[in-house]
Amino acid sequence: MAGRSRAAAAAEAHYRRISRLAEMREGELAEALAAEPAAWIESAARYGVVEAQARLGQLLLDGPTNAGEGVARDAAAALAWFERAAAQGSAEAMNMVGRCLENGWGRAVDLPAAAASYRRAAEAGLDWGEYNYANLLFDGRGMAQDQAEACAWYAKAAAQGHARGINLLARCCEEGWGVPRDPAAARDWYRRSAEAGYFRAQYNHATLLAAEGRVGDAIGWFKRALTGAPSDARDAMVEALAQHPVERIAALARPVAA
Numbered sequence: 001m002a003g004r005s006r007a008a009a010a011a012e013a014h015y016r017r018i019s020r021l022a023e024m025r026e027g028e029l030a031e032a033l034a035a036e037p038a039a040w041i042e043s044a045a046r047y048g049v050v051e052a053q054a055r056l057g058q059l060l061l062d063g064p065t066n067a068g069e070g071v072a073r074d075a076a077a078a079l080a081w082f083e084r085a086a087a088q089g090s091a092e093a094m095n096m097v098g099r100c101l102e103n104g105w106g107r108a109v110d111l112p113a114a115a116a117s118y119r120r121a122a123e124a125g126l127d128w129g130e131y132n133y134a135n136l137l138f139d140g141r142g143m144a145q146d147q148a149e150a151c152a153w154y155a156k157a158a159a160q161g162h163a164r165g166i167n168l169l170a171r172c173c174e175e176g177w178g179v180p181r182d183p184a185a186a187r188d189w190y191r192r193s194a195e196a197g198y199f200r201a202q203y204n205h206a207t208l209l210a211a212e213g214r215v216g217d218a219i220g221w222f223k224r225a226l227t228g229a230p231s232d233a234r235d236a237m238v239e240a241l242a243q244h245p246v247e248r249i250a251a252l253a254r255p256v257a258a
Contacts, residue, residue, distance in 0.1 A: 038071050045081060048088075050090050051090070053082075054081070054090050057081035058078070058096070060072075061100075076107065078106055079107055086120070089124075091126035091129060094124065095129045098117035098132055099114075102132075111141050115141070115143045118132045130153045130162070134157065137153065138177075146178075150172075152178075158189065164200075166189050166192050167190065190205040199229040200233070202221050202224045202225035206218040206225060215246055215248055222241065226252065238253045239253075242254075
């Protein structure tokens, strides 16, 4: 009896939220969703609000925060909501469908389907879709490898200020992957990505500065990279820095390693 009472109360609360949502103006709805109470987001998602569907998918994918807030993690349910939002034209949801299918979140890994979903997001103009689609193209995962087309998509993401896309465009220019080798362009793109705060670009930018003899500037960027990098990337950086021929740069690795 108690279980049925709780279920009835939950259904009544959900009905009231749906009724309130139907009366809300766009600004009021945005404010209600911005507060991110999970119950409101779920009701709005079931009501058909595409932004709420995408957000509910993210909540379900992330699970509870360290503070215990959020909803229980359910990757399969998350993917289902992303797919519903993507069907309504949400580029962010298309990208997240790709992420789920690329990584096996909520369904078995399906790289061709992930690539197709990323492409839809990319063609809709989403920078993360452009970047993720380029990554699969570059490696030939889920489709034929095409580094030239991958670099073109990195360039589109870079044009929107996507820091990771900028860094990989720089790498393409540096190595001549898919585009003619262009060290000057690579240097400029690394700088832009570094200034946007991406730790890998900060490290790459610092490496080029050190090679040019600008040791003081390089040290500053190496420090930023070490501060912003996650632990696994930071460990790799420390190992490489410890072998650097410039003593002042090699010294950066010692306190971090300790």
